[in-house]
Amino acid sequence: MSQPSPDKVTLEDLLRLKRAERPLAEFWHQFDRELQAKQLAALVGKKRWWHSTARTLTRFSYLPLGATAALAFTFMVAHQYLSPAAEIASSSKLQAPAAKIAPAPAVLRPAVAVQSQPPAVIPHEKIASTTVASVQPVSRPAVPAVTRELPTTITWLADTLQATDTTPLSEHAMSVNFADARIDNPRPASNLDSMGDVKARLTSDPLAQVSSPSEMQHARLVAALTDVRLVCTDDPVALMHRRLATRMGDDGLADDAGRLDASGNSVSIKF
Amino acid sequence: MEVSKAITKAFVANPERQQEADADRAIVQQVQAGDVAAFNRLILKYRERLYSVIYNMTGNREDTADLAQDTFIKAFQSINRFQGHATFFTWLYRIAVNSTVTHLRKNRLRTFFSLEKVVEEGKNSEIIAALTDKSGAERDTFVKELQEKLNDALQKLSINHRTVITLFEIDELSHAEIAEVMDCSVGTVRSRLHYAKQLLQAELQPYLRK
Numbered sequence: 423m424s425q426p427s428p429d430k431v432t433l434e435d436l437l438r439l440k441r442a443e444r445p446l447a448e449f450w451h452q453f454d455r456e457l458q459a460k461q462l463a464a465l466v467g468k469k470r471w472w473h474s475t476a477r478t479l480t481r482f483s484y485l486p487l488g489a490t491a492a493l494a495f496t497f498m499v500a501h502q503y504l505s506p507a508a509e510i511a512s513s514s515k516l517q518a519p520a521a522k523i524a525p526a527p528a529v530l531r532p533a534v535a536v537q538s539q540p541p542a543v544i545p546h547e548k549i550a551s552t553t554v555a556s557v558q559p560v561s562r563p564a565v566p567a568v569t570r571e572l573p574t575t576i577t578w579l580a581d582t583l584q585a586t587d588t589t590p591l592s593e594h595a596m597s598v599n600f601a602d603a604r605i606d607n608p609r610p611a612s613n614l615d616s617m618g619d620v621k622a623r624l625t626s627d628p629l630a631q632v633s634s635p636s637e638m639q640h641a642r643l644v645a646a647l648t649d650v651r652l653v654c655t656d657d658p659v660a661l662m663h664r665r666l667a668t669r670m671g672d673d674g675l676a677d678d679a680g681r682l683d684a685s686g687n688s689v690s691i692k693f
Numbered sequence: 694m695e696v697s698k699a700i701t702k703a704f705v706a707n708p709e710r711q712q713e714a715d716a717d718r719a720i721v722q723q724v725q726a727g728d729v730a731a732f733n734r735l736i737l738k739y740r741e742r743l744y745s746v747i748y749n750m751t752g753n754r755e756d757t758a759d760l761a762q763d764t765f766i767k768a769f770q771s772i773n774r775f776q777g778h779a780t781f782f783t784w785l786y787r788i789a790v791n792s793t794v795t796h797l798r799k800n801r802l803r804t805f806f807s808l809e810k811v812v813e814e815g816k817n818s819e820i821i822a823a824l825t826d827k828s829g830a831e832r833d834t835f836v837k838e839l840q841e842k843l844n845d846a847l848q849k850l851s852i853n854h855r856t857v858i859t860l861f862e863i864d865e866l867s868h869a870e871i872a873e874v875m876d877c878s879v880g881t882v883r884s885r886l887h888y889a890k891q892l893l894q895a896e897l898q899p900y901l902r903k
Contacts, residue, residue, distance in 0.1 A: 435823075446810075
């Protein structure tokens with residue numbers, strides 16, 4: 423260090439003065455007392471809950487949390503979309519009115535008897551339920567009503583299940599049934615409209631007279647389906663194949679495929 | 694353990710510092726073995742130096758006392774994690790500097806200074822005599838004014854520059870030791886030191902005589 427002289431004072435000399443700023447001896451007694459008290463407090467002080475939490479988390483930090491989350495997400499998505507039975511069950515719970523209007527087996531007209539009876543006006547509920555009720559066995563009465571507002575994918579799966587369970591007799595009976603209805607009234611859609619009127623007359627609740635958009639859409643879909651059924655005279659298996667081909671060619675399938683996007687190491691699903 | 698000793702030796706070039714580091718290591722091992730009272734020897738050994746570093750960074754006596762005590766508490770609580778990769782005093786200094794930097798960043802808007810009295814002895818008296826020929830109360834006033842001016846100049850530096858200049862000029866640590874304490878390269882330390890000195894010289898120009 424340079425020796426200070428009256429003629430020369432450097433920056434280092436000035437900073438040396440800072441070194442001389444020291445507390446008095448009394449200060450250190452107080453310092454020691456306070457430090458001892460703090461040491462004791464630190465020794466007996468309770469550890470907070472987040473200390474143990476942080477330690478636990480760091481202990482398991484080797485787990486690939488991102489991969490675990492991705493796996494859990496994939497499992498949830500797969501569980502949701504690959505179990506139609508669960509979907510149908512949950513949907514049937516949500517659609518209690520539909521389940522109520524689903525006819526009991528006794529309500530359904532037997533396929534053979536249908537031909538001899540005049541098929542007056544078929545109520546909307548009956549048409550809706552008959553569409554699948556004739557396909558499904560009696561032991562599964564809730565399924566037909568559910569198909570009304572299911573998503574496209576689930577409807578497709580339900581239809582596939584129906585097709586596998588379909589017997590030629592029931593398909594034929596259903597066709598005959600609708601053929602009778604068509605003879606009486608060549609426009610099933612107008613039947614549906616008149617069905618709405620009957621329903622309005624029968625119900626006293628004014629709110630029940632208001633048809634919801636979903637019911638109207640359902641009516642249109644059923645009308646289109648009945649048209650196909652009435653015109654069709656093919657083998658049921660061929661009909662099923664045609665329906666499958668039609669659905670696979672739909673824009674909906676392209677839309678479903680468009681929801682999946684794979685780029686790099688990630689797969690994104692649009693909802 | 695041999696590797697850590699080699700690293701420590703690389704940083705401790707001074708033989709006196711090496712002996713000091715070995716002595717500290719022995720005390721630390723005693724504390725780690727359960728001899729809690731041995732830690733008091735480390736407190737007595739380093740409290741003034743630690744206080745000086747923190748004081749020159751903060752410029753406040755009360756904050757310095759609290760920060761120095763907290764530093765010793767933290768060191769005591771985590772002494773079992775000290776593995777000897779560095780010397781004990783650089784490890785302790787690192788705790789102190791980190792605590793002080795955190796404190797300064799938290800209270801950057803609070804600028805209250807309380808300065809210690811300058812102990813005039815030996816070379817300090819000669820420096821003051823070189824700066825002023827006054828005596829008595831006028832000399833005390835001059836010293837106080839100079840002290841405030843020095844503190845103001847230091848506080849105008851950034852925290853990193855202030856830390857470097859404090860550790861190098863006031864606490865006389867080497868570049869390598871400062872680099873280890875501040876967790877940066879020696880080149881960075883030199884650069885910061887050069888820049889800090891330039892700023893201080895500009896600020897303290899009226900007191901410098903060539």
